[in-house]
Amino acid sequence: MGLGFGIDFGTTNSTVCIYDGQEFLTVYLENEQITMPSLLYVDREFRPFFGEAARTRFLADNEGRRIQLEKYEVGTIEIVLGDNAFESMDHTGFDPAPTSYDASVTGVTDLNLPGFLFAGSKRLLGQTVFESVQLFGRRFRLVAVVSSLLKHLLSRTTGQVPQVENASIRVGRPVNYECPGTDGQEGCNDRAIDRMREALSYAGLKSAEFFLEPIAPVLAWMAGGSVGDRVSPVADPQPRAGRGENVLVLDFGGGTLDFSLVRIAANRIEVRDNDGYALGGDIITEMLIRDHVFPLIGFDEETLAEVRPHNLEVDELVPLILNWRTTYMLNQPEYLNRLREAMRVLPSAAHRFNRARLLIVRNYSYHLFHAVDLAKQRLTTEAVAEVRLPAVDIELSLMREEMESSLATYLSSVTTKISAFCRSDGAGPDQVDSVILTGGTSLIPAIQESIQELFPRRVVPIDPFQSIVKGFAIAARLGADGRLSQDGDRLIIDLE
Numbered sequence: 001m002g003l004g005f006g007i008d009f010g011t012t013n014s015t016v017c018i019y020d021g022q023e024f025l026t027v028y029l030e031n032e033q034i035t036m037p038s039l040l041y042v043d044r045e046f047r048p049f050f051g052e053a054a055r056t057r058f059l060a061d062n063e064g065r066r067i068q069l070e071k072y073e074v075g076t077i078e079i080v081l082g083d084n085a086f087e088s089m090d091h092t093g094f095d096p097a098p099t100s101y102d103a104s105v106t107g108v109t110d111l112n113l114p115g116f117l118f119a120g121s122k123r124l125l126g127q128t129v130f131e132s133v134q135l136f137g138r139r140f141r142l143v144a145v146v147s148s149l150l151k152h153l154l155s156r157t158t159g160q161v162p163q164v165e166n167a168s169i170r171v172g173r174p175v176n177y178e179c180p181g182t183d184g185q186e187g188c189n190d191r192a193i194d195r196m197r198e199a200l201s202y203a204g205l206k207s208a209e210f211f212l213e214p215i216a217p218v219l220a221w222m223a224g225g226s227v228g229d230r231v232s233p234v235a236d237p238q239p240r241a242g243r244g245e246n247v248l249v250l251d252f253g254g255g256t257l258d259f260s261l262v263r264i265a266a267n268r269i270e271v272r273d274n275d276g277y278a279l280g281g282d283i284i285t286e287m288l289i290r291d292h293v294f295p296l297i298g299f300d301e302e303t304l305a306e307v308r309p310h311n312l313e314v315d316e317l318v319p320l321i322l323n324w325r326t327t328y329m330l331n332q333p334e335y336l337n338r339l340r341e342a343m344r345v346l347p348s349a350a351h352r353f354n355r356a357r358l359l360i361v362r363n364y365s366y367h368l369f370h371a372v373d374l375a376k377q378r379l380t381t382e383a384v385a386e387v388r389l390p391a392v393d394i395e396l397s398l399m400r401e402e403m404e405s406s407l408a409t410y411l412s413s414v415t416t417k418i419s420a421f422c423r424s425d426g427a428g429p430d431q432v433d434s435v436i437l438t439g440g441t442s443l444i445p446a447i448q449e450s451i452q453e454l455f456p457r458r459v460v461p462i463d464p465f466q467s468i469v470k471g472f473a474i475a476a477r478l479g480a481d482g483r484l485s486q487d488g489d490r491l492i493i494d495l496e
């Protein structure tokens with residue numbers, strides 16, 4: 001068997017791993033790190049920056065910038081009324097409506113945009129809304145963005161590890177890609193897979209095959225070892241003696257939460273069921289912003305209720321501020337005037353609305369998301385974490401207990417889903433022998449505690465950032481040796 005090459009293209013972080021049957025080979029992606037943020041920044045000269053360097057560049061380029069948006073005419077589109085609409089109007093006795101009319105469409109340009117940050121591209125893969133973006137006169141397809149990130153990951157292997165050209169390759173996919181408001185989960189997954197396939201082929205990885213993300217950690221767990229560590233033994237997963245074992249994998253990533261139920265019998269691993277939801281760490285960060293930052297910018301329910309009678313429609317700004325990608329759109333007089341009016345009608349909240357205004361005009365929404373995300377991560381080991389953004393007058397101390405109360409609804413929804421998932425296979429949570437808890441978000445103590453409570457003494461330790469990619473590298477080797485097969489929708493992994 002040759003080399004197995006695993007690629008984990010994550011919503012937040014990406015990583016690669018090479019496995020030669022004895023050792024997982026380390027690939028340093030950026031500054032001695034073996035994972036890299038899945039970020040691409042393209043500046044005005046079309047220079048690409050990847051990973052942490054992309055984030056640094058984006059933050060620096062936006063420091064002190066004041067956004068200037070200009071409206072422009074996209075053109076006129078002809079709207080044609082469907083035949084049915086025409087007929088129904090006719091039957092009800094109205095004068096027949098014109099079958100078509102013209103409507104003018106406007107867009108906005110960010111005049112002094114220094115560059116564009118592509119973040120969380122994986123979340124967009126299944127969605128129809130984002131096919132490409134027009135940037136400094138050029139069109140960037142989503143597929144090209146993903147392909148650049150994959151190419152960059154591949155380029156980092158050069159010179160560090162044996163040539164991967166002849167390696168067998170497995171790339172991860174979640175059980176379900178995110179698909180708000182699209183044509184159902186299946187169509188969304190198909191679209192995402194097609195786009196990933198296209199991106200892989202542009203990156204020179206045409207032979208790569210997909211492997212479900214939550215199955216991979218089982219292989220890594222059975223193989224043992226850690227990256228670049230010859231001391232602890234690593235070997236292809238071997239047949240097991242005994243009655244067999246049911247293993248539940250819970251992958252709490254940045255974008256998605258994936259489940260897999262796997263049965264390890266004497267000489268094979270059988271994947272019994274998978275499920276996945278858009279309930280990763282990004283959503284938790286957004287919940288923290290909603291619960292703890294919104295009261296500081298006048299966007300809490302109480303303040304919004306006080307402005308509502310004045311019909312300023314400030315509520316419309318809320319989702320656009322919460323999603324950092326869309327906040328810049330608010331730099332238009334019609335929105336900024338609403339905030340100005342809100343300050344006038346509710347003087348007691350004026351300083352808070354002013355912070356919202358600063359967030360918008362200084363383009364600080366991503367800074368805020370990133371600062372709260374880092375605070376969330378620090379709360380895993382610390383009782384208090386500070387968020388300090390003097391440019392927008394935001395300063396807050398986040399306590400671990402506060403985060404836990406924000407998480408209560410999330411946790412109850414997650415544990416209900418896990419229990420239902422275990423029962424759907426005919427076995428309740430009691431039938432699960434081991435639980436593999438992985439993904440960066442699984443580090444949150446309240447999540448660990450909930451899972452421990454649901455499966456007492458059955459959670460096994462595993463590296464939350466590396467177990468998935470290691471599993472892909474193992475699967476790649478096993479696949480090349482003909483040891484992966486499909487029985488209906490069930491994947492069977494042959495251990496002999």
Ligand SMILES: Nc1ncnc2c1ncn2[C@@H]1O[C@H](COP(=O)(O)OP(=O)(O)OP(=O)(O)O)[C@@H](O)[C@H]1O
Nearest residue numbers: 010011012013253254255256281377380439440441
């Ligand atoms: N110490 C920590 N405590 C809490 N959360 C953390 C910690 N470290 C990372 N995270 C969170 O974990 C998430 C990233 O996890 P991970 O790298 O497993 O995701 P991903 O593989 O990129 O995403 P996906 O699998 O959904 O595509 C982020 O939301 C990040 O904020």
Ligand SMILES: [Mg+2]
Nearest residue numbers: 010253254439
């Ligand atoms: Mg992941």
